[in-house]
Amino acid sequence: MSNAFADTPLPAPQSYRTCDVYITVCAHSEIDQDTTLYSVKGKFKVKELYKINGWHRSLFISPEGAYVVVGYSGLNLVNKSATKEEVMLKIFKYGKLFRKYTLGQLFNNLDSLKATISHYHWGHIKYVGFNEIEIETTEGSVFIDPDTGKVYLPTES
Numbered sequence: 001m002s003n004a005f006a007d008t009p010l011p012a013p014q015s016y017r018t019c020d021v022y023i024t025v026c027a028h029s030e031i032d033q034d035t036t037l038y039s040v041k042g043k044f045k046v047k048e049l050y051k052i053n054g055w056h057r058s059l060f061i062s063p064e065g066a067y068v069v070v071g072y073s074g075l076n077l078v079n080k081s082a083t084k085e086e087v088m089l090k091i092f093k094y095g096k097l098f099r100k101y102t103l104g105q106l107f108n109n110l111d112s113l114k115a116t117i118s119h120y121h122w123g124h125i126k127y128v129g130f131n132e133i134e135i136e137t138t139e140g141s142v143f144i145d146p147d148t149g150k151v152y153l154p155t156e157s
Contacts, residue, residue: 010057010075013055014031015028015029015030015031015055016028018060019040019061020061020062020063020064020065020128022063024039024040024041024064024065025037025038025039025040025049025061025063025064025065026046026061027061027068029055029056029059032055033055034051034052034053034055035051035052035056035068036050037049037050037051037052037061037065037095039065049065049094049095050094052070052092052095056070056071056073057075058070058071058072058073058075059071060125060128060133061128062128062129062130062146063129064130066093066094066130067091067092067093067098067128067133068091068092069089069090069091069092069125069133069146070090070091070092071088071124071125072086072087072088072089074119075124076122076123076124077116077119077120077121077122078103078119078120078122079119079120080115080118080119080120082103082120083103083104084102084103084104084107084110085102085103085104086102086103087100088106088122089101089106089133089135091133091144091146098146099146099149101144101151103122105151106122106123106137106151106153107122107137107153108139108153108154109139112137112138112139113138114138121138122138123135123137123142124136131146131147132146139153139154140154141154142154
């Protein structure tokens with residue numbers, strides 16, 4: 001996963017592949033096409049599992065591929081005009097949009113965003129596991145239970 005550095009423009013979109021941490025499920029996100037998820041067995045024998053609409057700059061796959069988490073297209077930086085309603089994560093379950101999370105849901109206070117020259121640094125997706133998603137924000141670690149939708153902010157236990 002890459003981050004945007006300072007206020008440099010993001011690289012041009014390009015097709016790429018990414019996998020879950022165990023390399024049992026991989027995704028191919030192609031420009032101007034859908035993102036295809038594949039199971040990987042043995043000596044890289046692949047089988048298409050499902051597709052999600054569109055190309056995505058930032059995506060993470062849960063082990064065994066039940067969830068795909070699509071991160072904010074600006075990676076770790078949001079525009080200074082972003083509001084608490086800005087969608088930061090989309091969670092797909094077996095290819096269907098399952099949940100969305102906004103900037104306001106991931107922070108106790110948007111004053112915690114860190115200003116750069118032209119953007120705010122908000123954080124990044126750190127890990128997607130079987131039953132949790134970890135996001136590192138400028139306030140600290142945020143955890144999401146994808147099944148229940150519950151968000152655990154840094155001040156909650």
